[in-house]
Amino acid sequence: MRILVTGASGLIGKALCALLTGEGHEVVRVLHHPDTGIHTETRAISLDMARALRPKDWTPYLAGVDAVVNCAGVLQDSAGENTRHVHMTGASALFIACEQAGVNKVIHFSAIGVDCQQPSAFSASKLAGDEALMARRLEWVILRPSVVLGRPAFGASALFRGLAALPLLPLMPDTGRLQVVQLDDVISTVLFFLKPGSPSRLTLELAGPVALSMSEVVGCYRRWFGWNHAREFILPNWTAAILYRLGDAAAQLGWRPPMRTNAAKEITRGAVGDPRPWMTATGIQPSSLPAALRLNPATVQERWFAGLYFVKPALFVVLPLFWILTGIISLTVGWRSGVDLLIGTAAGALAEPAVVAGALADIVVGTLIAWRPTSRLGLFGAITVSLFYAVAGSILRPDLWYEPLGPLLKIFPTLVLHFAALAILEER
Incomplete structure (x- = not known):
């Protein structure tokens, strides 16, 4: 089969594309960002679902496609993400285009519990996307998974591992229970419904067999790592609110933290459901997290x-x-000290312009690192500027190498930190 998969770089989409390719299917991956060229065995389309809002935006890519699997999703509105455009408007345009192009089979990922409560724009837009698909004359299947966990570390799976590594476990207040579901079981479900003659026009909740608290999920990972139980404490409401707002601020800078205000609203509701219709329809027995x-x-x-x-x-x-x-310090309270460092050196005549140039370079580098789309460029810029300071300082003020506070010696640990940041920058 030729299968078009949206959200192909996400947790579910990436695993699904790999398995489909391994089974001999032709996969067309729809990616938010341009392909890196790593997966040359599959065709990749760079298309932002939040901008592909008309059926004709999708039509060119549906020629010869036998089935579509929509795995696209975003947690919260931010500078680069729009929940309604991705979950409803863009998805609805895709469904209409499928109907027009004769692509009858559509498997669509929603979220558990959206038909019962919509505490945030995430769940409200997910439900709207579900209803848009139900209105089409297609062989559709809507899958509503709980929190999906798997071997790949991404999203909630990554967060739980990070929390498990803390010697003291901070717990958010008012969190609901989670019937976490395994990525392998989710992928097996998609494969089942891609088979010819499989049932359609179904809405199924993909939930694990056991409801766990956040603490119990993290405890499972600690035991998996071979670590003892961590001491726990519940964060005050005001502390949790600040952390969620900081997550929102990071999202405005292009980062994708799992802890944001939409997440707070969703985890209060929890992620529980009835897996029995899913098990009956597919014969899949969902695995528990410990298993x-x-x-x-x-x-x-x-x-x-x-x-x-x-x-x-x-x-x-x-x-x-x-x-x-x-x-900022170089341009304000540290201005005189910066200029005095250069007075009497070969660059003494240019002391003031040099301090201004260095200060502006520092501010630009810091801003580039903070903005996620330019963070890699900013880190390389920081390394370049640091090396320039080391060379220039060695020429103009070699005495700074043996100053008690080590202003030039500190460049080396600074460089190491930037290389470490480069090493762990990517999330997918």
């Missing part, structure tokens, strides 16, 4: 990832602040 983890023992890579999970946001807060504040 799934036992089949895949943790490796040193998983432990490294968990330990670095919260180091990453710390790096991308500290490094931009370091560069931006250094520039």
Whole structure:
């Protein structure tokens, strides 16, 4: 079959494309961002679902397609994401285009519980997308998974691992229970409904066999890592609210933190459902989280990832602040000190312009690192500027190498931090 998969770089979409390709299907991957060229065995289309809002935007890509699997989704509106456009308007345009192009089979991913409560724009737009598909004359299947966990570390799966690595476990207040579902079971479900003659016009909840608290889910991962139980405490409401707002702010800068205000609204509701219709329709027996983890023992890579999970946001807060504040200080209270450092050197005549140029370069580098689309460029810029300071300082003020506070020696740990940030920058 030729199968078009939207959201092909996400947790579900990426795993699905790999399995479909391995089984000999021709996969057309729809990606939000241009393809890196790694998966040359499959065709890739760079198309932002939030901008493909008309059926004709999809029509050119549906020629010869036998089935469509819509895995696209975003957690919250931000500078680069629009929940209604992705979940409803763009998805509806795709469904209409499928109907017009004769692509009858559409498997669509929604979210568990959206038909009961819509506490946020995420669930409200998901439900609207479901209703748009139900109105079409297609062989549709709507899958509403709970929190999907798997071997790949992304989204909630990554967050739970990061929390499991903390010696003290902070718990958000007012969190509901979760019937977490395994990625392998979700992928098996899609494969079942792609088979010829499989049932259609179904809406199924994909939920695990056991409802767990957030603490119990994290505890499963700690045992998987081989670590003892962590001491727990519930964060005050005001602290949790600040953390969610900080997540919102990070999203406006292009980052995708799992802890945002939409997530707060959704986890209060929880993610529980009835898996029996799913099991009856497909014959799949969903695995529990402990059973799934036992089949895949943790490796040193998983432990490294968990330990670095919260180091990453710390790096991308500290490094931009370091560069931006250094520039601001150089232009304000540290102006005289900066100029005096250059007086009497070969660059003494240009001391003031040099301080201004250095300060502006620092501010630009910090801003580039903070903005996710330019963060890689900013990190390389920071490394370049640091090396320039080391060389220029060695020529103009070699005495700074043996100053007690080590202003030039500190360039080396600074460089290491930037290379570490580069190493853990990518999330997919």
